[in-house]
Amino acid sequence: MKLHEYQAKELLRRHGVPVPPGEAAHTVEDAVKAAEALGGNFWVVKAQVHAGGRGKGRFKEVAAAADLEAVLAGAAEVPGKGGVQLCRSIEGVREAAAMMLGNTLVTKQTGAAGVVVKTVLVTTGADIARELYAALLLDRQTSRILLMASTEGGTEIEEVAAVNPGAIHKVSIDPVTGLGDWQARQLAAKLGLTGKAFNGAVKMFLSLYQTYMATDSSMLEINPLVVSSDGDVVALDAKFMIDDNALFRQKEITSWYDAGEDDAAEVEAASYNLNFVKLDGTIGCLVNGAGLAMATMDIIKFYGGEPANFLDVGGGANKDQVKAALGIITKDPAVKAILVNIFGGIMRCDVIAAGIIAAVAETGLQVPLIARLEGTNAELGRKLLSESGLAIITATSLADAAEKSVAAVAGK
């Protein structure tokens, strides 16, 4: 689960990580009040969306179509104002919040559809002498947590890794001891920090690790991590990824979930405990098991088709889940055929067949449905389908199913 920047900074603040003062606002008036309460004569208004590239993003309702295309193409310079605006007056804060709230921000990462901004973060401006980078993440190669830092703050870490890998320094954390003070000191030294900034960075690394563990994160990124001209070390931006498997013990964080950030069909699927990812193709897929679901997408492509989704009904799906899954797939107007691919292990094919029949009986079938049932009770499942009188196309193998699906889309 992803967090918004203002939520991430709240967590950091609680664990003693210095962040710039700021407040989240859902209305223009609240944004103005927040700026007034913060005081000073310089503020930053930041759109709260999960996607990156906010500063270079532009608003659908405001920007010209050509500028939006430039954003999507990753242009370095685009005219107009984006999802991060520097304001030198209260009136400026009002204008920035008004442009953002309720409007649709398009960034390189959101795609053309964009994301509606419901919250802005109003913060004070920062005094920036140096921009660094720090992140904690799960390192799959060592099965440990890795703290990494770079002298190239403000740049995407993938880009630094490609262009200047020597700027990235890593510390592998033993879970028995946690991050050692000495490891934090080593890292701060490698970044070339001294004096107050050195001590501030050491303290920040240790606090970041505490935050990471306490919040069950799987990724925590501070970019940029800023050193001020006074040597203060501050987390200017923060990205968290919370481990979905640990949400059961992170009740407060779970309550911060923003369903508006996710595809509506994906949110609905999750409510039925279905793993669903929307794709751009025309063949809807209903499969049991994540690996087989991916393989089904792959074989559709192999035979010249395009999958409309990834959908794993799980190992022990019941009739209602199958029905819900079919409902979600058929809601997508791009879907021209549906491929049901089940290899029954724990799951019985007759249960799947009953689910299909119930769903089709209720909602009808607007597009061809190709079913391939294999494994436990496959015979019985096929028999149920053929006796149902429904126009379901049965397939005898994975390849046969994919070919028939692609042919169905082509109208053959």
Add this chain to the structure above:
Amino acid sequence: MAVLVDHNTRLITQGITGSSGAFHSRMCKAYGTNLVGGVTPGKGGTWFEGEVPIFNTVAEAVKYTAANATMIFVPPPYAADAIMEAADAGIKLIVCITEGIPANDMVKAWRYLQGKDCRLIGPNCPGIITPGAAKIGIMPGHIHLPGRIGVVSRSGTLTYEAVGQLTALGLGQSTCIGIGGDPIIGTNHTEALRLFNDDPDTDAVIMIGEIGGSAEEAACAWAKANMSKPIIGFIAGATAPPGRRMGHAGAIISGGQGRAEDKYAAMSDAGVHIVRSPAEMGRRMKEVLIEAGLL
């Protein structure tokens, strides 16, 4: 002989009284696995189906049954603890079926297992089966056929698909290992390949990977230098978009890493016989066996 499990396997189930634990303990027993006991804290001294003793701790179970393998169905919040308990009790083969264990819990459990004389399979896996001898896990036993092909995979049903194709062609399996779909797992592709390479009863291997991480690349580097048996390879998720988790916690392309194309390139470099269509795993295996004079 096959690898890791055979007629000498003495299995216990941790979480034997839960619905999944009970169901699959029954199925494994019906397949012929020597199920010698179970563990459910607080239910020690009772019996599972009147004939399998239940203990409060794994240590007790080992003491009274000489168990050498365990199958874990303990719910996610407690599963990492169950893995460590099994290792501490001296269990040699720990198969963790549980899906959804917090990654930070697994970081600790993985660390705890270092230096201990045991092997973890999973978590979030279908388990391991030596057809005709023993099954530890949730896979349907009836699709398997005893034989000489090893299968290693991160996925459950996709493994069944591969097995189904092999069996349909009359190609039996020595052992099938589902290593699990999580980012942190015990036995990885490299170790599974090494086991099959060393097994005199395995002639060739089907290796099924998926997007995410770089375990397939590491296994291919190992295979290039060490593997003397043919490998058929498939990677699931060539059509998956980056940055999206595809069902499995570990199946995500992130930071430009974990792409199917990189894994296929590593396979190609290691001389693995690649199939781009998952429907071709069995047929390609047959061709390769014939070419190698093994069939």
